[in-house]
Amino acid sequence: MMxxxxxxxxxxxxxxxxxxxxxVQRYFSYRSFAKKVGYSSxxxxxxxxxxxxxxxxxxxxxxxxxxxxxxREGRYFQLMVDFTHAETPASKQQIFDQMxxxxxxxxxxxxxxxxxxxxxxxxxxxxxxxxxxxIGEKNVPELALFLNPRISVPQAKQAxxxxxxxxxxxxxxxxYRSVNKTISxxxxxxxxxxxxxxxxxxxxGKEAIDHYSVERRNVSCTTMSxxxxxxERIINKIDLFRKEILDIVRSDEGExxxxxxxxxxxxxxxxxxxx
Numbered sequence: 664m665m666x667x668x669x670x671x672x673x674x675x676x677x678x679x680x681x682x683x684x685x686x687v688q689r690y691f692s693y694r695s696f697a698k699k700v701g702y703s704s705x706x707x708x709x710x711x712x713x714x715x716x717x718x719x720x721x722x723x724x725x726x727x728x729x730x731x732x733x734x735r736e737g738r739y740f741q742l743m744v745d746f747t748h749a750e751t752p753a754s755k756q757q758i759f760d761q762m763x764x765x766x767x768x769x770x771x772x773x774x775x776x777x778x779x780x781x782x783x784x785x786x787x788x789x790x791x792x793x794x795x796x797x798i799g800e801k802n803v804p805e806l807a808l809f810l811n812p813r814i815s816v817p818q819a820k821q822a823x824x825x826x827x828x829x830x831x832x833x834x835x836x837x838x839y840r841s842v843n844k845t846i847s848x849x850x851x852x853x854x855x856x857x858x859x860x861x862x863x864x865x866x867x868g869k870e871a872i873d874h875y876s877v878e879r880r881n882v883s884c885t886t887m888s889x890x891x892x893x894x895e896r897i898i899n900k901i902d903l904f905r906k907e908i909l910d911i912v913r914s915d916e917g918e919x920x921x922x923x924x925x926x927x928x929x930x931x932x933x934x935x936x937x938x
Contacts, residue, residue, distance in 0.1 A: 667736050673743045678712045700729045739765045781856040784863040785814045789822040795918050799837045868925045
C-alpha cells in the first residue's frame, strides 16, 4: 500500500498512487478511478497531477473514499490538499504543524530534526566549520569562538548533537567530520524550512556591510527595468553563476574560513499588463 504520510503535496501523491496501482492492477486507468469517485472526465485526474485543476472540498471526501484511506489518513490527506493550496508561508506553517501531529512517531522525529536544522543559521555553519577545524569532544569551545558572530558553547554542543542525530557528521579518529549527505525533506516541504534560514542569512549580510571592509566582502545593488523574458534570462544566469561558484568550492583546497553567498533578485513593482 502507498504510505500517505510520506507526502506533503497531494498532486505528487496522486501521481505515485496512479503509477503504483497501474503496476499491480492491469486494468487500472484514469477512467476506472473516475468511475469509482463519481465524476465524468477521465482527464480530471491528470489535470490534478499537472496542477491545471485543484480538488474542491466536496471532491476531497470522495477521493479519500476512493483511495481507501482510513479516518486518520483521510484527515492527513485533507490537510495535504490544504497545504498544497496554501499561498503564504504563515498558512503553510500552520497546516504543516497539524500534519506533523498526525505523522507516525519515527517520521515525526525526522521531520522535527530537519526543521530544527534550518531553524538556526549556525547549525549549517558548524557543519561547514568541521572541514576547516579539528574539533573533537574536548575542544568544542574552539568551534564556538571560530564563528562570526560568535555562538555560545552550549549552542555549539547542541549543533554537534543535532548533526550527529541527522547523520550529517560522524566521529572519525577523534574528530567530527562532515558526511557527504544532504537533508532530504522533499521539494514541497524544504522551502518551508529554508525560508527562515535564508532570512537569518540575509540579516547577517546586512551586518557584514558594517563589520567587513570592501576587500573582504562584495555587496552591491542594481535597480533595473526588465521584460518578463529578460527576468527569466537573468534568473537562469544567476543559477549558472551559483553552479560555477559551487564548482570552485568543490575543487578548493586548504580551506581556512566559512563564507556565505546571498544572491537577491526580486521585483520592486507589479507587472504591467500587456495591451
